[in-house]
Amino acid sequence: MSTVLEENATGLTTENTGRFDAAEKRLINCNSVDVNQLMPLKYKWAWEHYVNGCANHWMPTEVPMTKDIETWRSDKLSDAERRVVMRNLGFFATAESLVGNNLVLAIFKHVTNAECRQYLLRQAFEEAVHTHTFLYIVDSLGLDESEVFNMYREVPAIAKKDDLEMELTREVLDPDFITDTDESAQAFLKNLIGYYAIMEGIFFYSGFVMMLSFHRRNLMTGVAEQFQYILRDETIHLNFGLDLINGIKSENPHLWTEEFQAQIISRVREAVDLEIEYAQDCLPNGVLGLNADLFKDYVQHIADRRLERLGLPTQYNSGNPFPWMSETIDLAKEKNFFETRVTEYQTSGTLSWD
Numbered sequence: 001m002s003t004v005l006e007e008n009a010t011g012l013t014t015e016n017t018g019r020f021d022a023a024e025k026r027l028i029n030c031n032s033v034d035v036n037q038l039m040p041l042k043y044k045w046a047w048e049h050y051v052n053g054c055a056n057h058w059m060p061t062e063v064p065m066t067k068d069i070e071t072w073r074s075d076k077l078s079d080a081e082r083r084v085v086m087r088n089l090g091f092f093a094t095a096e097s098l099v100g101n102n103l104v105l106a107i108f109k110h111v112t113n114a115e116c117r118q119y120l121l122r123q124a125f126e127e128a129v130h131t132h133t134f135l136y137i138v139d140s141l142g143l144d145e146s147e148v149f150n151m152y153r154e155v156p157a158i159a160k161k162d163d164l165e166m167e168l169t170r171e172v173l174d175p176d177f178i179t180d181t182d183e184s185a186q187a188f189l190k191n192l193i194g195y196y197a198i199m200e201g202i203f204f205y206s207g208f209v210m211m212l213s214f215h216r217r218n219l220m221t222g223v224a225e226q227f228q229y230i231l232r233d234e235t236i237h238l239n240f241g242l243d244l245i246n247g248i249k250s251e252n253p254h255l256w257t258e259e260f261q262a263q264i265i266s267r268v269r270e271a272v273d274l275e276i277e278y279a280q281d282c283l284p285n286g287v288l289g290l291n292a293d294l295f296k297d298y299v300q301h302i303a304d305r306r307l308e309r310l311g312l313p314t315q316y317n318s319g320n321p322f323p324w325m326s327e328t329i330d331l332a333k334e335k336n337f338f339e340t341r342v343t344e345y346q347t348s349g350t351l352s353w354d
């Protein structure tokens with residue numbers, strides 16, 4: 001059998017000795033398996049997340065906005081309610097692009113596994129759909145697009161959250177960055193945790209609660225329905241991300257040092273403070289039965305859940321003031337929870353592992 005030395009997509013040299021065993025696959029720093037060959041699978045969870053993501057396909061332009069346009073033009077909404085909508089559009093409009101760019105430019109290259117890359121390609125498309133959603137909402141409601149798409153620079157509570165993320169992207173984007181040392185592999189894990197557990201797992205959740213609260217009051221239901229679809233997609237993004245992080249941890253236990261764990265905990269605590277500040281900025285006087293104090297507990301509660309999933313000690317032990325959110329997320333797993341449109345989108349013909 002001939003041995004071929006070739007450059008793989010990560011810039012590492014791969015020693016390709018012909019057919020391989022799935023057990024040889026590694027999530028990062030894989031030097032023995034060509035990343036272009038999907039089968040045989042090793043990480044079935046990655047393929048399952050891909051199939052589930054595809055089964056949830058939706059497009060924002062298919063959600064009718066007529067009622068929302070009427071409501072937005074009427075006097076049904078208070079200034080405080082309008083502020084909540086605007087702030088969340090402003091945050092998400094750019095956050096989706098930050099996640100998409102980080103995925104394609106920083107994460108993709110260093111994940112050396114075909115089934116995970118298959119999921120990343122699906123996720124990247126979903127992030128494009130999410131960015132599209134905010135453009136569609138801004139256009140439909142006749143909002144000032146430069147106001148919405150500049151909030152990530154102009155509204156301090158949003159800028160601080162995004163700065164924390166953009167710094168993580170810059171580190172990995174360095175053209176010389178590769179994950180072959182403990183220090184650089186930890187930097188890569190820090191990026192994954194910063195995007196999957198913090199951005200998509202904490203920074204998105206106050207916005208989800210606020211916008212889904214409109215739906216509960218039968219206001220801005222088109223926008224809120226689109227947030228429900230995004231929440232459903234993000235639930236899979238978060239679960240894939242945690243599986244990927246935990247997979248890298250178990251293949252490289254030496255990276256998960258006490259010191260590194262302490263760094264992650266302190267970063268999560270910093271993110272919790274920023275998210276509470278964001279909720280206060282959105283809701284200075286409370287609205288829709290929501291106020292900033294409730295968000296303090298909520299953000300701490302979900303941060304503890306993310307820490308648990310990473311195998312780290314919980315920090316806050318706060319109660320969940322919005323139990324209906326967990327129900328919404330749990331119900332999102334049911335095929336018939338979202339309105340008929342989504343059920344119709346469920347596709348058949350998925351692979352079975354049995």
Ligand SMILES: [Fe+2]
Binds near residue numbers: 096099126230
């Ligand atoms: Fe997204």
Ligand SMILES: [Fe+2]
Binds near residue numbers: 200233234237
């Ligand atoms: Fe996402």
